[in-house]
Amino acid sequence: MPTATGLPAPGGTSPDKERRGGLDRVLSFIERAGNALPNPIVLFAGLFVLLAVLSTVLALIGLSVTVPGTDDTKDIGGLLTGEGLRWLLENLIPNFATFPPIGAVLVLMMVVGLAEKTGLLETAMRASLARVPRAVLPYAVAVIASQAHMMSDVGAIVLPPLAALVFKSAGRHPVAGLIGGFACVTAGYAAGFTIGSLDALYVGITQQAASVLPAAEGLHIHVLINYFFTAASSVVLGLLGGFLISRVLEPRLPAYQAAESGETPREDLTLTPVQRKGLGYTCAVVGLYLAAVLALWLPPGAPLRGEGGAFVPSPVLSGVVPVLFGAFLIAGLTYGFTVRKLTGTEDVVTAMTDSVKNMSGYIVMMFFAAQVIALFTWSNLGVLLAVKAAALFNAIGVTGFWAIIAFVLLASCLNLVILSGSALWSLVGPVFIPAFMLMGMSPALSQAAFRIGDSATGAITPMNPYLLLILAMVREYEPEARLGTLISRLAIFVVPFLVVWLAILGIFYGLDLPLGPGARIGVK
Numbered sequence: 001m002p003t004a005t006g007l008p009a010p011g012g013t014s015p016d017k018e019r020r021g022g023l024d025r026v027l028s029f030i031e032r033a034g035n036a037l038p039n040p041i042v043l044f045a046g047l048f049v050l051l052a053v054l055s056t057v058l059a060l061i062g063l064s065v066t067v068p069g070t071d072d073t074k075d076i077g078g079l080l081t082g083e084g085l086r087w088l089l090e091n092l093i094p095n096f097a098t099f100p101p102i103g104a105v106l107v108l109m110m111v112v113g114l115a116e117k118t119g120l121l122e123t124a125m126r127a128s129l130a131r132v133p134r135a136v137l138p139y140a141v142a143v144i145a146s147q148a149h150m151m152s153d154v155g156a157i158v159l160p161p162l163a164a165l166v167f168k169s170a171g172r173h174p175v176a177g178l179i180g181g182f183a184c185v186t187a188g189y190a191a192g193f194t195i196g197s198l199d200a201l202y203v204g205i206t207q208q209a210a211s212v213l214p215a216a217e218g219l220h221i222h223v224l225i226n227y228f229f230t231a232a233s234s235v236v237l238g239l240l241g242g243f244l245i246s247r248v249l250e251p252r253l254p255a256y257q258a259a260e261s262g263e264t265p266r267e268d269l270t271l272t273p274v275q276r277k278g279l280g281y282t283c284a285v286v287g288l289y290l291a292a293v294l295a296l297w298l299p300p301g302a303p304l305r306g307e308g309g310a311f312v313p314s315p316v317l318s319g320v321v322p323v324l325f326g327a328f329l330i331a332g333l334t335y336g337f338t339v340r341k342l343t344g345t346e347d348v349v350t351a352m353t354d355s356v357k358n359m360s361g362y363i364v365m366m367f368f369a370a371q372v373i374a375l376f377t378w379s380n381l382g383v384l385l386a387v388k389a390a391a392l393f394n395a396i397g398v399t400g401f402w403a404i405i406a407f408v409l410l411a412s413c414l415n416l417v418i419l420s421g422s423a424l425w426s427l428v429g430p431v432f433i434p435a436f437m438l439m440g441m442s443p444a445l446s447q448a449a450f451r452i453g454d455s456a457t458g459a460i461t462p463m464n465p466y467l468l469l470i471l472a473m474v475r476e477y478e479p480e481a482r483l484g485t486l487i488s489r490l491a492i493f494v495v496p497f498l499v500v501w502l503a504i505l506g507i508f509y510g511l512d513l514p515l516g517p518g519a520r521i522g523v524k
Contacts, residue, residue, distance in 0.1 A: 113355020
């Protein structure tokens with residue numbers, strides 16, 4: 001029997017199976033292939049063994065790689081050697097304990113869980129949805145997600161579950177909000193009106209790579225060299241993401257069981273007087289908290305300014321997780337005690353503890369993922385892969401915008417295995433920035449192209465630790481969902497985002513529009 005979405009129920013058949021479109025067949029193939037993958041823990045363990053053997057073989061034959069733009073030659077390190085075994089024994093625990101996503105996820109899940117269990121998140125979403133048309137929700141989520149890089153990786157943790165809650169409250173499929181929010185955060189990660197630590201990381205590497213050529217002397221390379229491009233991109237990608245969520249992703253999801261059980265599809269969004277009072281107090285307290293943070297950051301000479309009084313980078317941007325921790329903690333406590341969901345400290349501890357308990361499976365997965373990524377870095381296999389791929393591209397001899405397209409595709413592929421944008425840019429930037437400058441193209445153009453490649457494919461790589469977090473969240477609504485199921489749904493966004501984002505850059509390139517203040521397409 002078909003579900004409400006027109007898809008066959010488990011074990012059933014669809015009467016129009018022969019009429020399924022090409023996209024459905026492709027997504028079905030991706031899902032089957034992805035589901036054929038072993039459990040993510042086994043996958044990461046197997047990959048670790050493979051890298052151990054490969055690194056050892058390359059180390060025994062004496063392979064080395066020279067980092068472009070420097071005289072630094074790096075030898076490939078073999079794990080199954082004396083040096084490698086010493087490294088593993090000394091770093092097995094630090095690899096896991098210092099793995100960046102672990103701290104951010106657990107710290108935020110404690111207070112986000114507190115805010116959720118007190119009912120604050122649902123109340124806030126109800127209040128906002130009261131004036132937002134149901135049809136506009138996918139576009140609102142996508143536009144907001146396209147600004148999320150200001151919060152660094154926090155956006156991938158906080159926004160998707162909030163989007164799921166918004167969709168559920170509006171009578172739409174919560175998984176569409178969850179997956180769509182994550183896809184737009186990741187695939188459009190380097191877009192946005194906002195400026196954050198990511199922009200500072202990019203431009204620092206760009207300045208260093210461009211300085212090897214005399215032509216860089218007359219260029220003004222600053223943190224806003226891509227601002228016009230990223231701001232325009234965030235609007236277009238937001239509209240595109242909303243369309244994909246509403247018209248492509250959501251219709252292909254199995255019917256949500258809550259809607260099949262006789263519940264009213266659209267919930268009553270009216271707030272009770274106590275809820276309105278709690279939300280009002282919470283907004284006031286959080287507003288004062290954020291005002292205090294800004295007062296310590298914005299004024300000249302403020303203590304939270306960066307080195308030399310810099311606005312970006314600064315401790316506020318690099319410490320956005322603690323800032324958000326404080327905001328969510330204050331919000332959850334204020335609302336919880338106001339509406340009497342919290343009556344004492346024991347309730348607070350219980351709510352925060354229960355939130356972390358649900359992350360046990362994710363923590364085990366992250367242990368193995370951390371070892372794989374650490375070995376990939378220590379052995380210099382990541383450097384070798386990036387340098388060899390860059391050298392191959394440089395030998396092709398393509399010019400103009402075709403070179404930009406090829407570079408974006410290369411960065412997209414490398415992004416599947418080197419998820420850190422700063423690490424990947426530091427490896428390929430010293431090769432392609434000077435190469436493109438010699439072809440008459442500015443460092444701002446190279447950086448804009450890299451933003452596209454560094455974002456679009458991040459949602460579908462198993463190397464993305466947040467992919468496993470999203471899978472755990474999806475399973476709250478679909479217990480049988482597997483990694484292939486999630487990847488097939490996220491794949492909907494990859495090609496459209498790549499194509500449209502490249503088209504936006506093509507318009508800037510063709511019309512010779514500035515990518516940011518004082519940042520032209522050409523070197524001159």
